[in-house]
Amino acid sequence: MPSKEVTPDVWAAENRIYPRTAAVPGPRDPHLTPYVIEPERVIASAAFKRVVMVFGAQTGKSEAMLDVAGQRLDQRPGPILYVGPNKQFLSEQCEPRVMALLDEAPTLTAKLARGKRMTKTRKVVAGVPFRLAHSGSSTALKSDPAVLALVDEYDEMRDNVNNQGGPLGLVERRGDTYADFVCVVTSTPKRGRVQAVKDKRSGLLFWEVTVVEDIESPIWQLWQQGTRHHWCWPCPHCAEYFVPRFNLLHYPRKAPPLEAARGTFLECPHCGGVIEDTHKADMNARGRYVAPGQTVDVHGEVHGVPVESKSISFWVSGLASPFVSFGERVAVLVEAEQSGDEAMVQQAMNAGFGELYAPGGGEVPEWEELRNKSHGSLYSRGEVPDGVLYLILSVDVQKQSLPWVLRGWGPRATSWLIDYGKLQGDTADEEVWDALADLITSDVNDVPIRLTLIDSGFRPGKVDTLPLNRIYEFCRRMGRRVRATKGSSSPMRTPLIFSKVEVNRAGKKSKFGLDIARLDTDHWKSWVHERIRWRQDKPGAWHLPKGVDDDYCHPLVGEARVVQPNGRPTWIERGRHHDFLDCEAMQAAGGYLLNVQRIALPSRGNETTASRSEEPEPQEAPSQPEVAPRKADRGRATPRRRIVRSNYLGV
Template sequence: MTSSIDLPILPSRAPESWGRLARLLRPSRPQTPDQWAAENREYPRSAAVPGRRDPYLTPYVVEPARRIAASDRKRVVWVMGAQSGKTETFLDVAGQRLDQRPAPILYVGPNDQFLREQFEPRVMALLDEAPSLADKVARGKRMTRTRKVIAGVPWRLASAQSSSALKSDPFALALVDEYDEMVANIRGQGDPLGLIERRGDTYADFCCAVVSTPTIGTVKSVQDEASGLDFWDVMPADDIESPIWRLWQQGTRHHWCWPCPHCGDYFVPRFDLLRWPEGASPAEAAKATYIECPHCGGVVEEQHKADMNERGRYVAPGQAVDREGVVSGEPRDAATISFWTSGLASPFVAFGDRVRVYLEAVAMADSDMVQTAVNAGFGELYARGGIHLKEWEAVAKLRQPYRMGEVPSGVLRLTMAVDVQKNRLVYSIRGWGARATSWQIESGELAGYTDEQTVWGDLADLITGTWGGLPISLVLIDSGFRPNKVSEGSANIVYDFCRRFSRLTRPTKGHPTLDAPIKRSRLKVTVPGQRMQVPVELINLDTDFWKSRLHERLAWPFGQPGSFTIAGDSTDDYCKQLVSEVRQLTPGGRAEWVQVSKNNHFLDCEAMNEAAGHLLNMQRVPLGAGRRAETPPETEVPAETPPPAATAKATRNRMADLAARLNR
């Protein structure tokens, strides 16, 4: 007996489902991350470089990616510039691992916004564009913005700002991006890297890859005996503020090296090998920039980059490389394998464009912009001027042939800073020009006990005077006293003085660190002899920032916008006080200023003057700006005639006109 209804044994989509299952069960051909990416990844037409992913366009990514995939070291550290392909390399590594050896992966970005706006969309593009992954993705409710399931294993996207996300699950592979941007402590629970690496203790082949552009520190290059190459030296931890660089120098310290197109010898491309015409504008320098080979002096141009990258090799101290590109020898024995790649190797940005950005930052006299140009553009540490500025003779060389009290022609505005002591007021007046170029106008002391009014009267006379026809625009007075120290006076005296001269003066209070260089707050000050209180604005200063900024100015190239100039008759004591403290890092990485000589009052004054110039926005004044005319031009004065008698009608008309203007 047969059924009259012809029912199919399988649903209509069965062939598709069985085909998908077959693809999932088919073993993948072993490939390295670069091989897998070249075969499986394709960029959409909207991408900057649409079409097949070509990892060999950036050959310097191949070896780091392969070492991460090999998992033969627990930690791989990679320091590089911006726009060099590090994020795409992370996607290659993750895609290859999920396709070939599925295991839980943790990606950690510096903050939530970075995850949401930059990385997660690229993860989804990877999962959609790679045929070998698309069928393995669990979609629907199992997929969230921060958790993807591929081939049955999770890929979690976490922010370093969330300690709970870093402690959620065990992982076989951790990818840490922009490590230097991450917070040093997460809600009091320690370094994020320590939390991340504990998540891999249960996996024998766990690997943590840490990638970042560097930030601040002082480093020098030394010639390696084995290869003759100039490598970055290992520096004391106190000299390095950049977390990624500290990790890097604990490892093997591989450097990306190029062969010279002229002599064939390999060298390490760095910023100090760049050359451009002296005095050239940023645009002119961009067109004429080249690299000078350290071996033969040959001119290495942008057109040589592709071939040099193709033949490039990673070489570590203790190894050597011949002209055929064969690397011999073994790197130092280290638990971490570490790589450094110069931003000059990036095929996406030309040598000249990197130099143009750097010179524009220098012309703006903005040390933050200069730091970004050095860190992101070249993948190198930015050395704050004050880290090794200890010799006062170097400061004395900033003297120029004018005398205190004279105002050079470039000065547009004046600021003054006052350091309050028990028996005197130490002050310094500084003139400001375009792009925060500055000149010492007068520095000195007003003698007198600061708990009495006499010395404050002298200060009132001083701040209301003029120099070269210019009045003082802003006075900052340190009020950072502690009431339990009688020798340091009372902050109330400073507040009351600033109340009386509220248009011109502001009290300040220094803090070792703040979350911003300047923070404003309001105080209530009682008027002596009255019950009335009036508001006074307090300027809170990050002393580390402003002392560092001052020392950067002291090391600024003379004649460049933003340079720091000293009067020819300035005393040696003034110069010595400017370097009376040195910046050091504690074992926890916190910066502190250590006093190395007795008097540091002018250092405090000039650091406050730096803040005062910033408050006046002198760093934004364009080059070529001139001083306003000191006196109005003379005009012919007509003969005096008696005013017409005011009539009642005219008075009413004036009042009506005034009312109309007020009501507009």
């Protein structure tokens, strides 16, 4: 007979007893990890078809899933499907835990069918199957219906199972015949870029919902599609609630791991009070889940309702674990950082803190800085401010598009973003290149484009795929006003040099070589990131217009500079796109090529004409681009020719 109906946490406390060999032997105490209680009760209520739990390691999420499974089998028996990422996980972790559950709970032990009916991957309890499957087997995922599905370590699973779709889709179809079907998905997260933003209603810092392209972690994508509940703590000093996360930790970063652990503490974001590990048990006991749309007062009362969603999602920081101290989490991270092993650093962030890992975090501008800079601008997108002397167009080349940036340049390398966009089309075909030619030859507010730089790193139509090299052909077609560039990942003595590529239309040796501008990638990308934070009232300011959107801002910080243990800098992707960063790096190189840093500032009383009679010639280099004069300047005398040396190295 089924036991009396209680919630999973109550059932676990009454029925589960850990053996002496367990880390915490004796009766199960869900209140040791109080953040699992609300998710367990939501699962049992079947109020949502999908429940997403993003927890750090050693926080008790696996035990919570077993609580739910045991309560269901004992009180309302129904078929259950437990899915792990691979066979090894099933045999070494999942199956032993399931058997421990069935053996330690007397009410389940009496209902377990042993002998031939019990296999490694199939247990029969109260007449219903409890099946174990791994995500790589489409047959196992589709074999039996289930009223409860438990998907563990979702981020470790394959995207496609034998060309039949993702594992989650296959699993959720198993519940189509049950009105009260629930699918629970848990995992520690992986890579991605996400910021904590202040919620206007509650004042809490919640993880923002960011574009899918910036999130490599499947569980985090599911989490941000749900209600986004955050586990919050009350400060032991001011009683205000806050969301614990890694950036609130303070520790001596250059100290050895054990010394760093001893010096670790958490800082309250409200009052600045020092929070130590001894406060954790009380903060967890008074902790509350709060989602966007809700508020929590100092008495722990949660008000309001979450945003409407088909799924409910919970996030808990690894700092909340009662089994691992703040200092122990930090020691693991410091040891990983000092080893120089990026995989270890990622594991420390994902498992230790339950947070996404953004490669190359460091001193990288955030996209919000770009948005704020745009909001405070004094000119609009498409306008050419008075200080602009030259227009430069830079173009990245991708398989299906040509991202481009148009920037105006003035005295002392001050620059203004004029416009940006993407020309859509297969870059192995002529149409998109004809559209680029139209863009290059068009004036902007009667100002012609003086120089165009095109990245030749991606070569559509290269000889091993098509008989025509579109980029090189296009540069020859447009003449000296268009230059091909190629980035160098190795350090260069000077940030820009020219070399010849002797390739003709058919990919064979050409009688006349094509000049290629080789760019020091590290130098020019670093220059762009430095200029983002340049003061707007100083020479060399890097301006943005009003109306710049996230499609521009996110790619501009899509890569981060990281110095490897051998001292060599490298650029690591933080997001899936960084095309506009590549374009802006070419812009900086184009300004250097035109020697804009040597143009004198306008004298007082003549601030709209930036010493045009003293404009220096572009730096000497093979095949300099022809200069198309501004229409407003056609009547002026040609300045005396002179050669200058550049100090435009950003140092």
